[in-house]
Amino acid sequence: MIRALHRWPGLVALILVTVLALSGAALSVFPAAERLAAPQPVAGQSVADLAARVAASHPGLEEIRRSPSGTITAWWFDGGKPGSAVIDPATGVTVGSADPNPVERWLTNLHRSLFLGDAGRLVMAAEAAAMLVLALSGAALVARRTGGWRRWFARLRGPLAGRLHVELARVAVLGLALSAATALWMTASTFDLLPDGAVRPADPAAVSGQMAFPLDRMAALRDVPVDGLRKLGFPYAGDAQDVFTLSTDAGTGLIDQGTGDLVSWSALTPWQQVSETIYMLHTGQGAAVLGLILGLIALSVPVMGVTGALIWVAGRRGRPRLRDNAPAGRADTVILVGSEGGSTWGFAATLARALKDAGQAVHIGPMSAFDPARHPRADRILILAATYGEGDAPASAKGFLDRLAQMTAAPAASLAVLGFGDRSFPAFCAYAAQIEAAARAKGWTPLLPMDTVDRQSPQDFARWGRALGQALGLTLDLNHQPDRPAADSLTLLSRRDYGEAVQAPTAILRFALPKASFWARLTGRGFARFQAGDLLGILPQGSAVPRFYSLASGSRDGFVEIVVKKHPGGLCSGQLLALDPGDRVQAFVRRNPGFHAGRGRAPLILIGAGTGIGPLAGIIRANARRRPVHLVFGLRDPDSDFLYRDDLTAWTAQGRLARLSTAVSRAARPRYVQDALRAEAAQVAEAIRGGAKVMVCGGRDMAQGVASALEDILAPMGLTPAMLKAGGRYVEDVY
Amino acid sequence: MKSLLATLALTTALTLPGLASARPVTLTTTLNSYGGDGAYLALYVTDASGAYVGSLWMAGGKSKYYEHLSDWYAATRGDLAQINGITGASVGAGRTLEITLDLADALFDAGYTLHIDAAVEDMRDSPNEIAVPLTAAGAGTPVPGRRYIASFTYK
Numbered sequence: 001m002i003r004a005l006h007r008w009p010g011l012v013a014l015i016l017v018t019v020l021a022l023s024g025a026a027l028s029v030f031p032a033a034e035r036l037a038a039p040q041p042v043a044g045q046s047v048a049d050l051a052a053r054v055a056a057s058h059p060g061l062e063e064i065r066r067s068p069s070g071t072i073t074a075w076w077f078d079g080g081k082p083g084s085a086v087i088d089p090a091t092g093v094t095v096g097s098a099d100p101n102p103v104e105r106w107l108t109n110l111h112r113s114l115f116l117g118d119a120g121r122l123v124m125a126a127e128a129a130a131m132l133v134l135a136l137s138g139a140a141l142v143a144r145r146t147g148g149w150r151r152w153f154a155r156l157r158g159p160l161a162g163r164l165h166v167e168l169a170r171v172a173v174l175g176l177a178l179s180a181a182t183a184l185w186m187t188a189s190t191f192d193l194l195p196d197g198a199v200r201p202a203d204p205a206a207v208s209g210q211m212a213f214p215l216d217r218m219a220a221l222r223d224v225p226v227d228g229l230r231k232l233g234f235p236y237a238g239d240a241q242d243v244f245t246l247s248t249d250a251g252t253g254l255i256d257q258g259t260g261d262l263v264s265w266s267a268l269t270p271w272q273q274v275s276e277t278i279y280m281l282h283t284g285q286g287a288a289v290l291g292l293i294l295g296l297i298a299l300s301v302p303v304m305g306v307t308g309a310l311i312w313v314a315g316r317r318g319r320p321r322l323r324d325n326a327p328a329g330r331a332d333t334v335i336l337v338g339s340e341g342g343s344t345w346g347f348a349a350t351l352a353r354a355l356k357d358a359g360q361a362v363h364i365g366p367m368s369a370f371d372p373a374r375h376p377r378a379d380r381i382l383i384l385a386a387t388y389g390e391g392d393a394p395a396s397a398k399g400f401l402d403r404l405a406q407m408t409a410a411p412a413a414s415l416a417v418l419g420f421g422d423r424s425f426p427a428f429c430a431y432a433a434q435i436e437a438a439a440r441a442k443g444w445t446p447l448l449p450m451d452t453v454d455r456q457s458p459q460d461f462a463r464w465g466r467a468l469g470q471a472l473g474l475t476l477d478l479n480h481q482p483d484r485p486a487a488d489s490l491t492l493l494s495r496r497d498y499g500e501a502v503q504a505p506t507a508i509l510r511f512a513l514p515k516a517s518f519w520a521r522l523t524g525r526g527f528a529r530f531q532a533g534d535l536l537g538i539l540p541q542g543s544a545v546p547r548f549y550s551l552a553s554g555s556r557d558g559f560v561e562i563v564v565k566k567h568p569g570g571l572c573s574g575q576l577l578a579l580d581p582g583d584r585v586q587a588f589v590r591r592n593p594g595f596h597a598g599r600g601r602a603p604l605i606l607i608g609a610g611t612g613i614g615p616l617a618g619i620i621r622a623n624a625r626r627r628p629v630h631l632v633f634g635l636r637d638p639d640s641d642f643l644y645r646d647d648l649t650a651w652t653a654q655g656r657l658a659r660l661s662t663a664v665s666r667a668a669r670p671r672y673v674q675d676a677l678r679a680e681a682a683q684v685a686e687a688i689r690g691g692a693k694v695m696v697c698g699g700r701d702m703a704q705g706v707a708s709a710l711e712d713i714l715a716p717m718g719l720t721p722a723m724l725k726a727g728g729r730y731v732e733d734v735y
Numbered sequence: 736m737k738s739l740l741a742t743l744a745l746t747t748a749l750t751l752p753g754l755a756s757a758r759p760v761t762l763t764t765t766l767n768s769y770g771g772d773g774a775y776l777a778l779y780v781t782d783a784s785g786a787y788v789g790s791l792w793m794a795g796g797k798s799k800y801y802e803h804l805s806d807w808y809a810a811t812r813g814d815l816a817q818i819n820g821i822t823g824a825s826v827g828a829g830r831t832l833e834i835t836l837d838l839a840d841a842l843f844d845a846g847y848t849l850h851i852d853a854a855v856e857d858m859r860d861s862p863n864e865i866a867v868p869l870t871a872a873g874a875g876t877p878v879p880g881r882r883y884i885a886s887f888t889y890k
Binding site for chain 2: 062063065075077082084099100102105109118189190191192197198200203233236245
């Protein structure tokens, strides 16, 4: 809801709000320029003194005004000709022209009415309202993204456009909300919707009828400092009945020209005072620095408009376009999708199409938007959920379990859960299993028992479809061919071979970094932005299913590097290890933010065996800030499969690697990484006490060995691996 | 160019009962190119003693700015009933406002004076831009204003 409230006004108002912001930013310069150009004020000068000096050098003086920036202007009518000029308050003489700046006029009219009079004013007011809605809904979105209002300035991840949008927004939102709210107030005032009109002082019953009382001795003017002056109107020449009209920051008064006494007074109403303050806040007239700040902030609006549109486009691309998605309120079947990389959306779309062909009204949406109240007519809810990491919610399912837990009763519609995952991982479909368990605990009526789809298997999916069809009394034929992800062609630059002698042929493959389009750089997609620990998906010839390898380089290194071991009979590893420099493979990047080193200065304990050193080596290579890194590396034989041996020596010399421990498994006394870890328990414990982050990459057996060794090392400190994991200080990339 | 016909029989005190004693008068106000936004103009009549008699036209739609037409505002205390039905848009720099209305014959050669107050945003107020006695002989003679009005003619 908040997102829709943010997205639509944003897209619709993009152009006009940009005009509004840019013209506003340009206008913000004028009060500051005027302030700088204004002649120096005279400290403690009274209006009486000023008026006397100006009148002495300007016969026929009619009016003196002081602008909020301090510029004094005089108007006179002499010898049948009107004149006006900027005045030096010290001498009362003319120092410059008082004609309004035509550029400022032009900009002002563009800014407030697009040169379209009242209709334009209303359009621009609507834009200001849109900006206010954007600022408020945007603030709520920032708080949601960073994890709460207190974490307003928390560090951001993700593609450049999204980060830029939020980085700017969290600085600018207050200023933009202020500009927009004050604009609406000023529009209301312009259209007489506020009781902030001027109150004219009552006419005096009688005036002295005298004239030519010396200005510098007028009591009513001597008491008023020039700082508080707005305007002093002179009586008509020769009209003894006329009076001086004095406007100050406190109100307006009439002064008898024959006595110099105040004969009538009306103070500013509270409404007027509020309106004047708001005018000052909006225009910077009288608050030039604030005006400049608001102007600078306004410059962020076009940038946020463009990046916001990019975010919207990127978000739409992530999901398959579904034709005729039934409205949430009218659907009898609701499909909720929990997807990390987007492939589950493809399955959901196939399912929706088949159900629609069978005559169902189907609504498809992300699990994060789960709200049974939106689907009053739904008979069944089908959840298609992938799993992120070790049983965590995937991106489009964030918050689902919390929302389910908060519900007092299970939804009336029945439920079927289908998990998507990879059986080679221990947490296979763990998130889907959590949903199933939570639903059972709530007493949610099952339509089908939970089922799973292994590695995007079309067969598994079709089988589940038949079971679903049976439960519904329909014939459902689910024929889903996963889309091949958009891949780039990578050219092999070089390969370094290891492990032949220990029957574990392994190679470090370095590919040229493909050229990223400007669009990709801006949105941080594809090969434009990745780091060690992200995944490289390789599409082997003869298979539509990608195989993933941990990246041993980042985009800043200027190349794409992975470490591959040949698996007996392995399709993809066989093809990769057969590559010669110049050969090409089809590949794409998938982000893996859970296995990034992060930015802090805390020590890193990197633990890996075999090809698991790949991402760890990439992290060390990128450690230009010399964060203390301790690498624990498990290998078979130092003479055969000591991957990155020379690099590690060089990185140690450069300070990128502080400490290297190796565990050799094919030796007289075989040692594994967990043994090395235990041998250095004291140093490891010390580092963890100092806030170290532990990153483990390699086979599952190794990871389990490391976990139990860490458990022993942590126990004396009253810590467990699970506690470190919860704090993001213990992460694994296990295969 | 604006050409308006306003019948003031119901709206102001300037007409006597019966149109037989009134005649159509065209008031033409041409503004200078003073380089600002549209001007607010108040056209009104005072009697021989300088007392306000009634308004003929108000060019400018937002009543909150009427205080800048300071003589008119002082005379009427900003009473909007005075200009009910005889209000039009403000007049741009260099443009001409032309109004045709029926004025009572008795207003001519009887000491009445036609005034125009003018005001422009962010520029100085100019009350009493024009003060021209209403006489049969003066009809058709252009009168220059003080600041914003290049010429004013009635006939």
